[in-house]
Amino acid sequence: MSGKEYRTITDVKGPLVFLNKTEPVSYGEIVQLMLSDGSIKNGQVLDTSDDQVIVQVFEGTASVDRQTGVKFLGDVFKLPVSKGLIGRILDGAGRPRDGGPDIVADEMADIIGAAINPYSRQSPESFIQTGISAIDACTSLVRGQKLPIFSASGLPHNDIALQIARQAKLVGSDDDFVVVFCAMGITAEEYNFFVHDLERTGALENSALFVNLADDPAVERLITPRLALTAAEYLAFEHDYHVLVIYTDMTNYCESLRQIGAAREEVPGRRGYPGYMYTDLAMLYERAGLVKGKKGSITQFPILTMPGDDITHPIPDLSGYITEGQIVISRELHQKGIYPPINVLPSLSRLMNAGIGDGKTREDHKSVSDQLYAAYAQGRELRGLVAIVGEDALNERDLQLLKFADIFEDQFLRQSRDEDRSISEGTLDLAWNLLSNIDTKYLVRLDQKWIDKYHPTEKSSNEEE
């Protein structure tokens, strides 16, 4: 397209610029704004017609005036991709931030990304061991899954995400993960924390970082995750990498989405978020998975902070309907000093059943996990009852369950930030040890054959016979 420059801006509203009398401009086309001081801003077409074009400006509209020149670049937003992305730190619009050279592109990839044909997907079923018992036993992660961390302000979600990034591995395989890290509106402090940790463990050279910080333009956040996922897709499906995408914080992303919606005077949905937020989030989260005929995979760990710890807020709610489960961080456990404070009861991994069991983790995994849930859930419920009637009113079974809930939190959930437990000896055997505090006849979720084989006391008595 010609490099024609228009000076026909009529309105500027928040992050949006309205202009008229242009040649036909395509929907989604990228745009450059030439300001009078010589600086350049970038944007994208949101709405186009014969009469009017609406452009969303990534860097914000500060100092845009009616004389600002607008150039349509004749193409949709593309990211230069190559293996050279690994080890690099880029800003939220995909420009180098680490002082290094520009990325030499093997290919220019459309950042919107196309939907994977559901028929061409491969079922995710390779267990990823994170070394964190709560996750490995109760919400097992598999390669190709998208499993968000539902957290809230003041909780150690970043530590957990980093611990997963450090420790994640496939049992019985040397394949390493490449980490694509995407920051949206996090503070410089949080960012430094991530970078230092990745540096300390040597993971940085195996990572690609896309960083939009709290003081970077808010609208830019709308493209940052798309850049990160485009890079991830390229690495996974062109170069066979197993990619772990961590993005934080989805809540900031949704805020930006709302900002654009408000500026366009759209009819808002719940709590002012746009009605298309579900579709928009799906277009990010659904870029996880495995496809037939390709070796690589994309596993996603989005982190979102629930405003007011409210899991029914539209952001966690819509996310939960798209992602394959969630890991819920609990303020109550955190205040008890337990790390990682993962509340396994509302946490869930929808792909767990495909990734566990004989030949994958261990044959008794499912039973043990069900039993842990059931016993812990009942134990927690009993705490409420004890607060009213006192422990004396409880029967034998209830007392055992009550005690189990405490032991479970203290010994099973609690582990240190660099403790990497193996699934079989580290996590499942520990679970059996703890479950042996409950009389076997109350362990109704456990198949008798697993009791015979794994129960620490019942098992030994069998062997003596």
Next chain:
Amino acid sequence: MSKENGVIYRISGPVVTAVGISPRMYEVVRVGDEGLMGEVIELHGDQSVIQVYEETSGIKPGEPVIRTGQTLSVQLGPGLLTQIYDGIQRPLPKLEETMGVFITRGVDADGLDLKRKWEFNAVAKKGDEVSSGQVIGKVQETETIEHRVMVPPNVGGKVKSIKSGTFNITETVCVLDDGTEIAMMQEWPVRHPRPFVQKYAPDVPLITGQRILDFLFPLAKGGTAGIPGPFGSGKTVTQQQLAKWSDAQIVVYIGCGERGNEMTEVLDEFPHLIDPNTNKPLMNRTVMIANTSNMPVAAREASVYTGITIAEYFRDMGYNVALMADSTSRWAEAMREISSRLEEMPGEEGYPAYLSSRLAEFYERAGRVETLSGSDGSVSVIGAVSPPGGDISEPVSQGTLRIVKVFWGLDAGLARQRHFPAINWLNSYSLYPQALDQWYRDNIAPDFPEVRTEISTLLQIESELQEIVQLVGSDALPVDQQLTLEVARMIREFFLQQNAFHDVDTFSDLDLQYHMAKAILSFQEEAKKAIAGGAQLEDVVNVPARTDLMRGRFEKGYEEKISDLVSEMNKQIDASMEAN
């Protein structure tokens, strides 16, 4: 109709405005240089507003818009079964062939294979007077399903010639006196219900093998059910269980705005599943529609209509069809998204004001009917609803509950305790038992309805007792009430809980369900007697044979063993009385 051409005036996401054409409402048009498929959804002065079924970025004002004269239709004929479609009936395997693993745009694909040859066996004869809906020939479409080729709606007359043999679906197999040529394939606009003679009252249950559903909250063939539940409460698993095990002859499964990986699980798993009724692969009787959440939103809107039209077509052949839509909330959100792009005045929570009438129209296409050819066919519709935050006071849940006759209320609390299926027995309901009771008496057991009432009464009493237990602890209750709690626990853990991933437990037929319920009542009766005779509650509850009875349901051949297990349990309970 001239092929008048217009141009694009405006593009805003999936909504495109065109000028220079005057199409009919819901006419299909081709948009832009790539000829993307779209549907006219609003006429506004000289502007036509079009929802486009494919991604619109890169399209410019001034590009052409071409009318087709057709409304959005599906192709109906042999070849539907075992197929996997997107929301506008494009076969996904075909799309993979033409564009690889990512769905790009501007690709057309026929819903049916037009080249494939089928063995057509005429059943009508020369000189027969045939009318709409009448079966004129048969095709063995899959091992288990015979496809009945019907006279298309609005066609009829005397057969001039008809021939059996091998044809593809567009070749003429029958000619009428007035020269009308009939082929195996017909087309039907998806937004119009297919015609039938009359609707019957539903009085035969749809058997699903899921104990809580069949026994406590049954659905009739031709009925409608809604499954609302928060995320993670097992909606999808329940829907898939129904698709696998329900005794409908044809299953249409619509993954509407579903997760890609879960859809893949279904697509991977289904071809390996065996239909318990025929011992043949389940896919033989299944049509799937998969429009995942990141596929274009307008095609998601269309997917439920595509699905129900296919279901009605099989109904017209005289089959019982079960249609699962997972999730109707995603469909409603697609409506909302398009409505907001149209800048329509919103109703509740931003949903369009016509939301509930659209929901009602959709569910109203269910039913057991007398077909045009006089046979009996049904479409049962089971719609999942995903209420935000699990709060069913929102518009989609409410709009659904006003229409459906069965409510299976999923409960996050139960899911958290790993009680599956996590259907709340206290707030779920079915309005069908009245109509179905006679069937149960005739086919299962004369006292079936009474047993059901006893079981549900016990659960109701338990919930009242639990309130007291919350305050004072269970030990403070009199022993007969403690026993009631034990019996109710047995109902929950032994009967209502059912493991969808267990080979045996995943399906129980109605006979077994009845016997399991009887076993529980028998335990209650014996235990009462024993306690009255001086036995300790704890001893009665802990007799080993009761554990055997409960664990036994995971073993093959349970239906043969259950009565022995019950008598053994009763014997041991009696013995516990003597021990004291």
